[in-house]
Amino acid sequence: MTITPEAIALTGPGSGARINSPQTESADNDLDVHLRTLRRRVPHLIGSAVASSDGLLVADDLPDAIEATGIAALTAALLSVSLTFAAATHGADLHEVVLDSGVGHVVVYRAGPIACLALLTGADATLARVHLEARPVVRAIAATLAPAHHD
Known part of the structure; x- marks a missing residue:
């Protein structure tokens, strides 16, 4: 799967900075552990x-070849549009979005009310395995970030 700098430039880059939240360093470490766990457990995961x-x-x-702040901006935009679409067509909440480009997948999961998780996979990834491994991680990420929402 190739995400080119040109594609990110067309949609606009992110802010260039990570968000600063009142989360402790242990929360940041928890997120890093969750993402590394996905890397180990999901075959054909690009990032x-x-x-x-x-x-x-x-x-x-x-x-390094994929600009993370641009992906974050695109992920939130995709989730926002998808939430609106789901509400208009089904009157229901949305949990995940899957894009299949033929050369890979982008899977976006809603991680509570304030965050989302994007997974980029190669074409050989099995979506059932991606979901099996990612859904518990999404719940853990939502739980990790939830206290910051209530402060």
Whole structure:
């Protein structure tokens, strides 16, 4: 799967900075552990990123060739549009979005009310395995970030 700098430039880069939250360093470490766990457990995973619902980068495990702040912005935008679409068509909440480009997948999960997780996979990834491994991690990420929402 190739995400080019040109594609990110067309949509606009992120802010260039990670969000600063009142979370402790242990929360940041927890997020990094969750992303590394996904890397180990999901075959053909290219990388992952946690973004705030407004598109700021919270954490990532992406290759250097992929601009993480741009992915965070795109992830939040995709989730926002998808939430609106789901509400308009089904009157229900949305949990995840899957894009299949033919050369890979982008899977975006809603991680509570303030964050989302994006996974980028190669074409050989099995979506059932991706979901099996990612859904518990999404719940853990939501729990990790929830205290900051209530402060």
